[in-house]
Amino acid sequence: AQTVTQSQPEMSVQEAETVTLSCTYDTSENNYYLFWYKQPPSRQMILVIRQEAYKQQNATENRFSVNFQKAAKSFSLKISDSQLGDTAMYFCAFMIYGQNFVFGPGTRLSVLP
Amino acid sequence: EAQVTQNPRYLITVTGKKLTVTCSQNMNHEYMSWYRQDPGLGLRQIYYSMNVEVTDKGDVPEGYKVSRKEKRNFPLILESPSPNQTSLYFCASRDGQGQSSGANVLTFGAGSRLTVL
Numbered sequence: 160a161q162t163v164t165q166s167q168p169e170m171s172v173q174e175a176e177t178v179t180l181s182c183t184y185d186t187s188e189n190n191y192y193l194f195w196y197k198q199p200p201s202r203q204m205i206l207v208i209r210q211e212a213y214k215q216q217n218a219t220e221n222r223f224s225v226n227f228q229k230a231a232k233s234f235s236l237k238i239s240d241s242q243l244g245d246t247a248m249y250f251c252a253f254m255i256y257g258q259n260f261v262f263g264p265g266t267r268l269s270v271l272p
Numbered sequence: 273e274a275q276v277t278q279n280p281r282y283l284i285t286v287t288g289k290k291l292t293v294t295c296s297q298n299m300n301h302e303y304m305s306w307y308r309q310d311p312g313l314g315l316r317q318i319y320y321s322m323n324v325e326v327t328d329k330g331d332v333p334e335g336y337k338v339s340r341k342e343k344r345n346f347p348l349i350l351e352s353p354s355p356n357q358t359s360l361y362f363c364a365s366r367d368g369q370g371q372s373s374g375a376n377v378l379t380f381g382a383g384s385r386l387t388v389l
Binding site for chain 2: 163168192194196203204206209250252254256257259260262263264265
């Protein structure tokens, strides 16, 4: 069975600092996508960043970047220059091509002023 | 605007009273899915649909039904709700043909908070 683990239920970071959220996954497949979704207090699920497993280059989106280690099945999210609006629950997920998404349990991030 | 719309956003009901949560998407997506979100458990899939008239069970289908008569709609039906179905529910859809850069991203509805007393 495919699984996603997020070992940090809660984290906090000072405004303007950098924080890294961890994610590991387990699959025997070779072709898949990895995602980070953000859920702010509004509850809306928002895509933060996506990585295709066949691409070696780590994805970046402005202040958000990932460290994708395929052999280790690790997909961490780095948030630079943290802002108050980054306070949210963050979910790591992966999807084998054409199949269903598998989500981790989430990490609650608080950005402190 | 491309979106997934689900209703109601909030609902309080009593045990055994049938209810339906509607979901509609305007992106012509073939794939639609329902999830429930519970603290510490992340999002768990209830049912999904690969296309019209094609539905299948997810990880936690017990107590739920779905139908996919039209491409845009994917309602979630609780025939006889129980308190353990109190949860936050999300409908989502995606395109997913091939491996193009825009495909395979899930677009979510705003969520439906259901309380069963």
